[in-house]
Amino acid sequence: MATxxxxxxxxxxxxxxxxRTLLVQFLRENLNLTGTHVGCDTSQCGACVVHxxxxxxxxxxxxxxxxxGAEVTTIEGLAQGGEMHPxxxxxxxxxxLQCGFCTPGMVMSAIDLVAKNPNPDEATIREQLEGNICRCxxxxxxxxxxxxxxxxxxx
Amino acid sequence: MVENGIGASLKRxxxxxxxxxxxxxxxxxxxxxxxxxxxxxxxxAHATINSVDIxxxxxxxxxxxxxxxxxxxxxxxxxxxxxASVTGKGGEVNKVPPRNVLTMDKARFVGxxxxxxxxxxxAQAKDGAELVAIDYTELPxxxxxxxxxxxxxxxxxxxxxxxxxxxxxLGDKAAVDAAFASAAKxxxxxxxxxxxxxxxxxxxxxxxxxxxxxxxxxxxVTSQNPHVHRLVMSAFMNIAPEHKFRxxxxxxGGGFGSKIFTYNEEAICAWAAKRINRPVKxxxxxxxxxxxxxxxxxxxxxxxxxMDADGKFTGMRVTSKGNMGAYLQLFSVSIPTLFHGFLLAGxxxxxxxxxxxxxxxxxxxxxxxxxxxxxxxxTYLLERLVDVAAGEMGLDPAEIRRRNxxxxxxxxxxxxxxxxxxxxDYHASLDMALKNADYDGFGARQAEAKGRGKLRGIGxxxxxxxxxxxxxxxxxxxxxxxxxxxxxxxxxxxxxxxTVFTGTHSHGQGxxxxxxxxxxxxxxxxxxxxxxxxxDTDKGQFGMGTYGSxxxxxxxxxxxxxxxxxxxxxxxxxxxxxxxxxxxxxFGEGNFTVAGTDKVMNIAEVAFTAYVPHNYPEGxxxxxDEIAFFDPLNFSxxxxxxxxxxxxxxxxxTLEIVKYTAVDDFxxxxxxxxxxxxxxxxxxxxIGQALLENCVYDEDTGQLVSGSFQDYCMPxxxxxxxxxxxxxxxxxxxxxxxxxxxxxxxxxxAPPAVINAIVNAxxxxxxxxxxxxxxxxxxxxxxx
Numbered sequence: 001m002a003t004x005x006x007x008x009x010x011x012x013x014x015x016x017x018x019x020r021t022l023l024v025q026f027l028r029e030n031l032n033l034t035g036t037h038v039g040c041d042t043s044q045c046g047a048c049v050v051h052x053x054x055x056x057x058x059x060x061x062x063x064x065x066x067x068x069g070a071e072v073t074t075i076e077g078l079a080q081g082g083e084m085h086p087x088x089x090x091x092x093x094x095x096x097l098q099c100g101f102c103t104p105g106m107v108m109s110a111i112d113l114v115a116k117n118p119n120p121d122e123a124t125i126r127e128q129l130e131g132n133i134c135r136c137x138x139x140x141x142x143x144x145x146x147x148x149x150x151x152x153x154x155x
Numbered sequence: 156m157v158e159n160g161i162g163a164s165l166k167r168x169x170x171x172x173x174x175x176x177x178x179x180x181x182x183x184x185x186x187x188x189x190x191x192x193x194x195x196x197x198x199x200a201h202a203t204i205n206s207v208d209i210x211x212x213x214x215x216x217x218x219x220x221x222x223x224x225x226x227x228x229x230x231x232x233x234x235x236x237x238x239a240s241v242t243g244k245g246g247e248v249n250k251v252p253p254r255n256v257l258t259m260d261k262a263r264f265v266g267x268x269x270x271x272x273x274x275x276x277x278a279q280a281k282d283g284a285e286l287v288a289i290d291y292t293e294l295p296x297x298x299x300x301x302x303x304x305x306x307x308x309x310x311x312x313x314x315x316x317x318x319x320x321x322x323x324x325l326g327d328k329a330a331v332d333a334a335f336a337s338a339a340k341x342x343x344x345x346x347x348x349x350x351x352x353x354x355x356x357x358x359x360x361x362x363x364x365x366x367x368x369x370x371x372x373x374x375x376v377t378s379q380n381p382h383v384h385r386l387v388m389s390a391f392m393n394i395a396p397e398h399k400f401r402x403x404x405x406x407x408g409g410g411f412g413s414k415i416f417t418y419n420e421e422a423i424c425a426w427a428a429k430r431i432n433r434p435v436k437x438x439x440x441x442x443x444x445x446x447x448x449x450x451x452x453x454x455x456x457x458x459x460x461x462m463d464a465d466g467k468f469t470g471m472r473v474t475s476k477g478n479m480g481a482y483l484q485l486f487s488v489s490i491p492t493l494f495h496g497f498l499l500a501g502x503x504x505x506x507x508x509x510x511x512x513x514x515x516x517x518x519x520x521x522x523x524x525x526x527x528x529x530x531x532x533x534t535y536l537l538e539r540l541v542d543v544a545a546g547e548m549g550l551d552p553a554e555i556r557r558r559n560x561x562x563x564x565x566x567x568x569x570x571x572x573x574x575x576x577x578x579x580d581y582h583a584s585l586d587m588a589l590k591n592a593d594y595d596g597f598g599a600r601q602a603e604a605k606g607r608g609k610l611r612g613i614g615x616x617x618x619x620x621x622x623x624x625x626x627x628x629x630x631x632x633x634x635x636x637x638x639x640x641x642x643x644x645x646x647x648x649x650x651x652x653x654t655v656f657t658g659t660h661s662h663g664q665g666x667x668x669x670x671x672x673x674x675x676x677x678x679x680x681x682x683x684x685x686x687x688x689x690x691d692t693d694k695g696q697f698g699m700g701t702y703g704s705x706x707x708x709x710x711x712x713x714x715x716x717x718x719x720x721x722x723x724x725x726x727x728x729x730x731x732x733x734x735x736x737x738x739x740x741x742f743g744e745g746n747f748t749v750a751g752t753d754k755v756m757n758i759a760e761v762a763f764t765a766y767v768p769h770n771y772p773e774g775x776x777x778x779x780d781e782i783a784f785f786d787p788l789n790f791s792x793x794x795x796x797x798x799x800x801x802x803x804x805x806x807x808x809t810l811e812i813v814k815y816t817a818v819d820d821f822x823x824x825x826x827x828x829x830x831x832x833x834x835x836x837x838x839x840x841x842i843g844q845a846l847l848e849n850c851v852y853d854e855d856t857g858q859l860v861s862g863s864f865q866d867y868c869m870p871x872x873x874x875x876x877x878x879x880x881x882x883x884x885x886x887x888x889x890x891x892x893x894x895x896x897x898x899x900x901x902x903x904x905a906p907p908a909v910i911n912a913i914v915n916a917x918x919x920x921x922x923x924x925x926x927x928x929x930x931x932x933x934x935x936x937x938x939x
Binding site for chain 1: 166167354358441665832835836837840864869
């Protein structure tokens with residue numbers, strides 16, 4: 001076991017982990033931040049996407065120890081003062097979620113997408129979300145949500 | 156007009172928790188003292204199990220217990236059940252080979268569970284599982300849908316000679332033979348309906364917890380139907396009596412059929428929690444899910460159509476085999492028979508239809524209901540056959556459909572394959588779809604694409620489905636082991652809020668919103684004052700759950716009926732308080748009014764009076780809390796016309812869906828925003844089957860080749876277009892709410908629309924799904 005420390009959603013946290021403990025396990029099991037989900041075991045589905053030092057990252061693909069000292073943001077850290085992040089709001093406004101399981105990872109990826117490409121066209125959005133699988137929505141309304149959020153955040 | 160009632164695209168009540176990470180899925184649940192289960196599975200497709208040595212595993216660090224099949228038998232735990240008894244040829248009911256929770260004699264597919272290791276941590280359970288020593292004698296395996304019934308094929312079960320679980324037929328063979336004998340033209344197509352892995356994004360999971368003080372057992376589980384889970388585990392598996400057994404299906408991350416069934420791992424968690432007197436948790440890896448979730452589809456089929464000189468269908472003959480996998484899951488043989496055969500008339504007046512369906516056992520995971528369940532298979536073969544028939548006749552695909560459609564004024568229409576359609580206007584929906592898709596302009600677009608070296612094709616799919624499952628007596632007479640009614644309880648709280656308990660389950664469908672809208676419409680209560688509760692056998696009354704697009708057509712009617720009971724009782728209370736005759740009380744928009752006066756009492760006041768009955772009518776019980784059970788009179792029959800337009804690059808085999816147009820008849824829409832979302836998702840499922848998804852077992856070894864998201868291609872955002880969705884509703888005479896169900900339509904309609912478009916682009920007769928770039932490229936090369 002080793003000690004890992006990082007900042008998660010603005011809070012300094014630390015915990016004891018095995019060398020093999022994944023970041024997503026640390027978030028879910030040590031910190032009880034269960035909004036980040038595990039949908040596969042091959043880093044394909046993107047349900048576990050969080051932000052590490054400002055970049056979207058599949059937290060199943062990173063050891064907890066690799067995130068030592070990092071700034072991590074999860075879906076729980078987006079809403080501020082009871083107000084949803086514009087991307088969260090856009091997902092609700094456009095019915096961009098159904099069962100909600102892929103949603104946290106999808107929202108985290110989408111925020112990073114818009115941050116790096118403030119004015120994405122539909123093809124760009126679809127291509128950039130290739131690493132996030134949704135079985136419910138057919139992506140139609142997710143694309144609309146990302147377009148709305150991009151506009152709302154000044155894209 | 157009630158605000159936020161039927162027809163409002165109200166934003167969903169459930170979204171806030173899902174968007175802020177506050178959802179509560181089964182794997183999010185952890186109980187004090189919890190242990191972790193890991194399942195030891197067969198790596199072989201078919202093998203005799205000579206011995207299972209668990210001694211080393213038992214003494215591994217952190218291991219609490221290791222169990223094998225005999226341990227469950229010692230506690231009198233029954234095997235997994237098949238709920239279908241379908242009568243086949245010669246009056247013979249389908250065979251049901253037994254299935255222990257942990258198999259003991261043989262392993263029959265890759266992933267067949269043999270032992271469970273329970274430890275303090277998941278890592279320790281996995282490490283312990285490495286030490287379970289199983290001595291196998293490998294046996295030849297058979298995975299082929301087409302050939303597993305052949306002489307000399309490896310045999311799975313003594314109960315199923317030649318691996319046949321059921322030989323089933325439907326329809327008038329002599330009439331069909333006569334139609335073919337006198338046909339002016341015939342058409343024929345042989346096709347494969349590719350096997351799919353359902354792949355809800357949330358893997359299956361279960362947490363069992365036992366309270367030795369009260370002898371109460373609780374199972375948190377990824378279920379579409381928690382009461383049915385409890386019923387099966389109680390009545391057939393002897394895990395705990397229903398009244399001492401709580402099953403909770405909390406937030407569930409998609410189902411699509413795969414979470415209907417009671418699985419081995421879930422039974423293990425429930426049983427073992429009591430056996431070791433500690434909570435036991437199991438969460439599926441995705442790879443485990445690929446191996447052990449029930450799969451869908453997997454038919455091989457020959458379909459033939461007889462026509463007169465005008466292209467009128469005079470008879471249809473279908474010969475098919477359906478792969479059941481290694482064991483019969485809950486619905487199993489009822490899917491390729493009842494849910495498939497009964498849809499073979501489609502939207503057409505074909506007077507004589509004959510189907511032979513053989514259900515075969517193979518060394519693969521069990522196959523059962525998956526989004527659409529039998530109806531996609533029926534629609535695919537029929538709509539492909541119709542296009543082949545159009546080619547034989549030299550008719551436009553739209554024209555041959557029009558010549559054969561059941562007309563709106565022929566409703567209700569008795570088909571030759573049991574179903575009696577109650578409504579639909581197939582001409583109207585096709586006309587609307589063709590207009591929305593600019594079908595007339597296709598030739599110009601095709602010519603323009605040709606100039607760029609691209610092949611453009613357009614394909615139609617005129618589909619029908621039977622939803623709102625289902626009238627209990629009808630399905631009972633056909634061999635389904637349960638009633639398929641639904642229940643609702645509508646409870647006014649003393650301060651005017653309404654709690655609605657539904658027996659259905661929402662795992663993405665938005666029931667908490669749409670059902671609240673129903674109550675708002677009916678009772679005039681603000682929608683924010685209505686809370687819909689589901690998914691906990693300790694909270695709500697018995698219900699049958701969600702599948703077969705039944706929640707609104709069946710469960711919604713139960714809610715409406717419970718509301719009507721509330722109104723009926725409310726009238727008695729209001730009449731007393733307003734000093735009027737009960738017959739003079741009118742109800743609307745939340746108010747009880749004395750007809751022709753301004754004397755009025757709001758329903759919230761009536762509710763308060765019912766709980767504080769100081770001034771109260773004689774003979775009326777206090778309280779305002781009503782329950783209703785609704786058994787439908789008929790299936791519902793959503794239908795529509797979809798048009799897919801593709802552009803194929805013949806040099807690479809890649810293709811783009813340039814436009815997808817859906818026109819659906821779902822009757823009344825309660826929340827159009829949610830309905831459109833259901834259509835989009837269904838289309839992605841259907842397009843995924845048509846272009847990308849294929850579950851493959853190796854023919855020689857029986858190994859699952861497509862066992863992860865790296866090998867099994869799920870549709871991604873960049874594989875799909877945005878969709879053009881529209882509606883052409885008709886009124887179903889058998890549904891009191893005028894609703895039909897919408898969750899499966901896209902998955903049913905899309906596969907033939909897509910393949911018809913590709914076939915049209917390439918100018919060929921047929922190509923099998925999934926139409927991957929390789930498949931399309933080969934077909935394009937062969938055609939050129």
